Amino acid sequence: MKVLVIEDEKELREVITQSLEKECYIVEQASTFKEGINKLAGYDYDCILLDIMLPDGSGIDLLRELKSMNKEDSVIIISAKDSIDDKVLGLELGADDYLTKPFHLSELLARIKSVLRRKNQQGFQSLKWNNIEIFVDERSVLVDSHAMVLNNKEFELLYYFVVNANRLVTKSSIAEQIWGDNMDEADSYDFVYSQVKNLRKKLKNHQADVNIQSVYGMGYKLTNE
Template sequence: MKILIIEDEIQLSDAIEQSLKKQLYVTESASNFKEALHKVISYDYDCILLDIMLPDGNGIELLKQLKDIKKDDSVIIISAKDSLDDKVLGLELGADDYLTKPFHLSELHARIKSVLRRRNQNGSNSIVLDNLELFPDDYKVTIDGKEIEVNNKEFALLHYLVINQNRLLTKVAIAEKIWGDYMDEVDSYDFVYSQIKNLRKKLKQNNAQPEIKSVYGMGYKLVNSN
């Protein structure tokens, strides 16, 4: 899961980023409106943490632009402004939640998990695809009810494939989603192939019905083998 933190208070931004990394999220950050706008236009995120008060612009305006370009990234507004009007406007513009500063990081984690459940899992604690079941809160995978061993990156990769089942995902998109936005600057994506190969082997060994198909020269997609 990839999260963008838009926050100009560097100490708070760093604290949030470190806590999310401990929860195994991939994180990116932006400290001003211009940088944040570039990131939301250029990349996709599972969740955006959006401060309203930015040094060179307003988070509400950024939210408007996000929706104008039809991006569906989930958004949680985090702001020191505990104004009912701001909350209502933010939610009407498409924000998924609103958290007032100061807040406990544990509450932020809970809000993020809740938003991601609604976005990817229809409110459920797991995602089921044929005989494959993923539990994102626990980074657990089962096949026919039996847990299989996967590392953190393998889980993130499988989760991304499952929520985009039957859709072609390019190596660039996979790299950016699982390893972070700076991956668009690397010279080779051989490491994506290596991760796909390992994950495909584990699925096959445990008789998973979904399988990862290669689309020559383009990328991969998860399909039902039956």
């Protein structure tokens, strides 16, 4: 899962990033309104942590811009302003949650998990596809109730395919989702092919009722066929 932290306070931004990376999230950062809008325009995120007070603009205006793009990224506002009016406005504009600074990192992580459960799992603790069950918080997978061991990238890849089942996902979108900013260092998408190949092999060995179709020149699609 990929998270964008838009926060101008460097120390807090780094602490949040390190905490989320320990939980195996892919984390990207922005410290200004301009950096934030560039990230939002160019990429998709599972969750955005958004500070209201940025040095060159308002996080509320960033939220308005995000919604005007018709994007579905979940948003948690993190702000030192404990104002009812700000909370109400943020939620009315489409934010999923509002957390006032200072906060415990454990609470922030719990809020993120809750938002992602509502968004991708309809509130359930697990995500199911045929005989596959994905437990996101525990980062574990069962096939016909038997454990299937995946590395971090394989887990993220399977999760991304299931969330986007029956939809074409391009190689570039997979790279952005699973590798984040690091994908810019790659000169090809061979690493995507390699991870998909490994995941397919493990799914087949565990008799998972799933098919990851290759769409020539474009990407992949997870189907029942």
